[in-house]
Amino acid sequence: MTKVTFIEHSGKEHTLDVADGLTLMEAATKALIPGIDADCGGACACATCMVFVPEDWAGKLADKDPMEDTMLDFCEHSAENSRLACQIKVSPALEGIRVTMPESQH
Amino acid sequence: MSMSASASPGIVIIGAGQAASQAVVSLRAEGFEGAITLIGDEAEPPYQRPPLSKKFLAGEIGFDRVELKPAEFYANAHCTLMLGTRVTAIDAKAKTVTTGDGHVIAYTKLLIATGSRVREINVPGFDLKGVHYLRSVGDVHEIQSHFKAGARMVIVGGGYIGLEVAAVAKKNGLDVTVLETANRVLARVVDPIVSRFYERVHAAAGVNICTDVTVVGFEGDADHNVTGVNAGDGKIFPCDFVVVGIGILPNAELAEMAGIEVSNGIVVDECTRTSDPDIFAAGDCTNHPNGVFDRRLRLESVQNAIEQGKTAAAAMTGKDKPYNQVPWFWSDQYDLKLQIAGLSQGYTQAVTRGxxxxxxxxxxxxxxxxxxxxxxxxxxxxxxMMSKMLIAQHAKLDPARLADETINMKEVAKA
Incomplete structure (x- = not known):
């Protein structure tokens, strides 16, 4: 189990214990965290599970593949530190990670 | 039981797929506090179907990764799950539904989210052992039982399901043949450019794709196991098993029997209301208006199920949140992700980029x-991503700019 905190756009925080191997998106949708839509269920097909990852955590994540990178480039609210939560696998290296959600996923 | 005697019966949802599951989530998010009963004819709680012909068939993910919500979610949401239960009738006057085991359940509002079912092939030998369809988790397990390297699989139908199954089977070392009635795969939905591309990719992977082939029957042995697919004119494709993927049909019969308007699906308005004021419908089973395309659509997609599930939850709690979206779909085959936005029906020009x-x-x-x-x-x-936005805007585009790879997609709509 790894501790992960999701922060809604409003500032409301949700801290979860997530089974390693799940993606951040799966952790959020199973726990009904508002702000992660994940319409495609994790196929990297819809870009509705975007989160912002603080700089000090960005280096601990696997690099974005070109698919994720270009999807993000076309998301309305995306920024330099955006990631798709469906592409981030939870592991002990992420213990304590805090990610923020955009205003909306569309 | 403090509230049972006087409380209204609450909301009953027929079906336990993506639209139904979304409706439960959204009903609680909309502040609905009454009873919710979800009745599904499969044994499993609501799960995602798209992975069934992709990662789940490949064995890359288990059921825990395709189920939509963990079991405790329904308990926490005070939603009663009646699984393995088929609804056999709706009485719109009495406002009740009857289940196959004889239960009569009252509703205040009813959501029909019955989805769709496979179109069955009606040829001799259709009931032989080893002739499968792919729609449910149970179907996948049956198909997987044949997944042994070298096993000969014939797929009837060169649509998305057939081609996705072919890709997974090939990766598992099976001998794969796809039979398609039309003169190209995906003929119903894509331009010949895209058909040719997928035919080339599958051929390169070793899949035997045969177009212009119409199946007239299945051959079996003494034990009633399928041994071959008969394509007429004496042409037999020998096989160990068959997967048929020739489309799906909306489950609209319950609604029709209850006197609700049905026409190529359950007819709903932009807020998922049917012709009965207390009955709503969402997902694959609906025929609904689409503002972007200015016509009625019946869609077979997760997006449609999710968005209509949200709209239905709002409508059942007295709020109008009209459903109006550019449809989108995806298909994973090998290392190829096909993303589709909009509906190509009636196009006058196809422009290729790349x-x-x-x-x-x-x-x-x-x-x-x-x-x-x-x-x-x-x-x-x-x-x-860019097209999804431009389709919603009804953008008139210069074909030369679309085809020009030196122009960034973000600039393509500029004159």
Missing amino acids: NPDTDNNFAVFYLKDGVLIAVDAVNRPPEF
């Missing part, structure tokens, strides 16, 4: 009198 004859990434834009109505994007997220 080289589908040599590369594994390209996009085909569908224009109708110059206006973008759809895109098929293979490993091309920018083309997909």
Whole structure:
């Protein structure tokens, strides 16, 4: 189990214990965290599970593949530190990670 | 039982798929506090179907990764799950539904989210052992029981399901043949450019694709096991098993029997209301208006199920949140992600960006009198994402700019 905190756009925080191997998106949708839509269920097909990852955590994540990178480039609210939560696998290296959600996923 | 005697019966949802599950989530998010009963005829709680022909069939993910919500979610949401239970009738006057085991359940509002079922092939030998369809988790387990290297599989139907299954089976070392009635795969939904691309990719992977082939029957042995597919004129394709993927049909019969208007699906308005004021419908089973395309649609997609599930939850709690979306879909085959936005039906021009004859990434834009109505994007997220926006705007685009790879997709709509 790894501790992960999701922060809604409003500032409301949700801290979860997530089974390693799940993606951040799966952790959020199973726990009904508002702000992660994940319409495609994790196929990297819809870009509705975007989160912002603080700089000090960005280096601990696997690099974005070109698919994720270009999807993000076309998301309305995306920024330099955006990631798709469906592409981030939870592991002990992420213990304590805090990610923020955009205003909306569309 | 403090509230049972006087409380209204609450909301009953028929069906336990993606639309039904979304409706439960959204009903609670909308502040609905009454009883919710979800009745599904499968044994499993609501799960995602798209992975069934992809990662789940491949064995890369288990049921825990396809189920939509963990079991405790329904308990926490005070939603009663009646699984393995088929609804056999709706009485719209009495406001009750009857189940196969004889229970009569009252509703205040009813959501029909019965989805769709496979179109069955009606030829001799259809009931032989080893002739499968792919719609449910149970179907996948049956198909997987034949997944042994070298096993001969014949797929009837060169649509998305057939081709996705072919890709997974080939990776598992099976001998795969796809039989398609039309003169190309995906004929119903894509331009020939895209069909040719997928035929080339599957052929390169070793899949035997046969077009212009109509199945007239299945051959079996003394034990009633399928041994071959008969394509007429004496042509037999020997096989160990068959997967049939020739389309799906909306489950609208319950609604029709209850006197609700049905026409190629359950007829609903933009807020998922049926012709009965207390009955709503969402997902694959609906025929609904689409404002972007200005016509009625019946869609077979997760997006449609999710968005209509949200709209239905709002409508059942007295709020109008009209459903109005650019439809989108995806298909995973090998290392190719096809993303589709819009509907290409009625296009007058197809414009290609990239080289589908040599590369594994390209996009085909569908224009109708110059206006973008759809895109098929293979490993091309920018083309997909940008087109989704441009389709919603009814953008009139210059075909030369669309085809010009030196112009960034973000600039393509500029004159």
